[in-house]
Amino acid sequence: MASLSERLDAARREAAAEGRHTADTADTADGTPEVLTEPTADEAPEPAKEKAPGPLSVRAAATTNGDTRSPQRRVLAAQEDRIEDLKSSVHDELLKQLGPHLYDAEMDQDDLEQRVRTVLSDVMASQDRPISTADRVRVTTEISDDILGYGPIDPYLRDPEVSEVMVNGYADVWLEKSGRLQKAEAHFADEAHLRRTIDKIVSRIGRRVDESSPMVDARLPDGSRVNAVVPPLAIDGSALTIRKFATDPLTVNDLITFGSLTPSTADFLEACVRGRLNVIVSGGTGAGKTTTLNVLSSFIPSDERIVTIEDAAELQLKQDHVVRLESRPANIEGKGSVTIRDLVRNSLRMRPDRIVVGEVRDASALDMLQAMNTGHDGSITTVHSNGPRDTLSRIETMVMMAGMELPMKAIREQVASAIDLIVHQMRFKDGSRRITHVTEVERMEGEVVTLQDIFIFDNSAGFDESGRVLGRLRSTGLRPKFLEKLAGQNVAIDPSLFRAEHR
Template sequence: MSTLGDRLRRAQPVAEGLDGQAADDAPSVATEERPTLGKRAADVAVDEAPSAAKRLSMGAGQKDRLEDLKASVHQELLKQLGPQLYDANMDQEDLSGRVRQVLKDVLGSQEKPLSSGDRTQVTLEITDDILGYGPIEPFLRDPDVTEIMVNGPDSIFLEKGGKLTAVPVRFTDEAHLRRTIDKIVSRIGRRVDESSPMVDARLPDGSRVNGVIPPLALDGSILTIRKFSADPLTAKDLIRFGSLSERTADFLDACVRGRLNIVVSGSTGAGKTTTLNVLSSFIPSDERIVTIEDAAEIQLHQDHVVRLESRPANIEGKGAIDIRDLVKNSLRMRPDRIIVGEVRDASALDMLQAMNTGHDGSICTVHSNGPRDTLSRIETMVLMAGMDLPMRAIREQVASAVDLIVHQARFKDGSRHITHVTEVERMEGDVITLQDVFVYDHSAGFDANGRARGGLISTGLRPKFLEKMAHANVTVDPMLFAMDGR
């Protein structure tokens, strides 16, 4: 059967011949032939319309068939493999081989044979769903994706290069999304249900996971995954990205080896954990390091590292072990360094006590808008401990404990930069005095693509804690503080 395009192409020479007739024939052509051609094209379009609708119907039917097939194969896999799919001790290669064999047998037993393309598609999607995390599995494998945000089963956004973009993939339904969240949290012994609808977890590679389910999430379960690279970023990587200058990296290296107490501050997504990893990499390998986190994210390569992770309450609401409990316990573990992934509550008081009781060289992170706000937040979190301490006593503790604040910010272009390296000096009256050692130079503006052109520059001031560093046999080249260049 000829298509509409074929018929119109055959009709075209007729129309051209008619256009070339004598002028006295033109009225008859205009009144007789051309309406006939128009009618013929319309008739063909009407003839083709049912065919197009039929093709669309067939495509929808094929899609529904594939969805039904995926559901039945999924059920068969669950029936045959059962709890092996969620066994954290199961060897992944062995599990993958079993899943693929069962998948091959089930697909081979279908009454209606599948095309090669459909078989590949079904195999990939079911494998991702069973062995991985469903439709978001390809994005977890993509090294360019830094964050995955699932806002219900029908809405998935990614962060690439600091920019958010929506992607045209979806979960089958709310139950599919809930199964994925349960798979993630169950592997580290955590749970999420109506009685505990929020959960913090992590993937095996250390990527941070947050889940919120109904009734708190109104439009379906919410899943947020902040990915970590398989190879932790180093100081050289941050220098290459422009987040750090070489002189600042050398200075921070000396500060860590000189056993200064450092607070890394910044907003959500500013890169605090990455900077914490870089600072921790400067710790000598002959020291005992205790890390304390809500969800284990810090990636250290020293020989002597003890990792502690908090625990939420069980289904009866008992058994919770929080950051504060772990900080207290770490003091009995003979640490040379205590690293706290994030201080967000009364554990700030215990962290200050650790810094003030001989555990110099400790590092932690705090959410804040700047170096001065960092001190204010620490004071507020200490008050949350309910000790009724006078504000001056708290500030004296902070001024005595904290030596350096490294503040990081995320710019509008998506890039992340260390903007302040600030010394905490002493108390003057009731105020803690601060002194910037390195600050970000915003005067360079932006390039044609909207990327920030500035960088960290020295203020020319020499910090007063150089004497404390000298007691640890660490000296700093005075030229690091010279104001010329970056």
């Protein structure tokens, strides 16, 4: 039997050997230990045999060549390039066969669409490149949108949930949905592709956009408002903004459902319009002024003659007797311009019962005040401003733009005499659009026009968990001074509408 000292020495050697083994090993990918000690000369490995490159080898080679994409991504990219090449060749062949028919303004749109789809089907059938059914449908749809519609943004223009499409250069497209901005996946092929789309939009209504006239306001056939700015004014490429036109215009019940106003406020505004009060709808950009103007205009009795005046026709009045006028910019020689002010002055000779102006933004404010003060009661228009008091200040400034050099007191007397009611609205952070003030314009007191809030937005309830506004319009408890004027038009208002609401 070994002595105690021999057994201790053997135990120490075993422990030392076990420690070296632990230090010289590491876990492999599958969890088994792999010895990392250097092989001896007798154990030198044989030269590695060449093997077919596996996925890891491919990835390493791609990284070496500067392409860090995975094999799947490279396959998808190659497939996308193949589809783009196919689209380009089909598009070119389509242009060769149809030629000038695509840009014939006298050709009926239905006939053009039928001819394009027939030729497109023939061209796709003649392609010898293998293509799946899904890709064939995609190529056909995208080329149809490009030739007959507005390219990659066409699907968004058909989407009822999209209210605005914004193109900030050919590769940067944004959308507005439910009042919130989000980036779109679509993009134009290049700047020339975007410019062709812009030219297609503006040429259909006789407008143009180029370096000599780099800004244009236009509209689509459905009435959607279009603004385009091209280089050199647009530094990063052409900018295109399309505010969609609702095919089914919102009604007062829709605004009540959305929380933009309350039923009592809607009843009050309807009585004001039927009672021929002059109303200004104010608010910031995108606050929903035109929608509110449309709703207010729907309260006008159908037996009255209405003249609408707009930069780009957007209003959708359902009455029987409506005359629609639209301003016109100057031609390439700088002549032929017809402004909103020209149309307002001309409308006074058209025997209007009501004048509805889409927006007052310049010296036409003076002519609008003159119309309101010369027997054309019941006129309605919109103004950009931050609040009811700012609305009056803006109108004063625009009147001074007419160059008449009127004293400020005379301008304010005209404003106080002409305007009866200001309806102000805002777009909140959550994307909702709410009427925040329904304000009466009373009279002059010294040098100041006095205002009185009839309804005001109460936001004391704050916001819910998702950040949505919980406030609502509430009556201030004040009775407007123009109730006698409404009574003279045989319009009565329930006094309970003005009862102060408890929070």
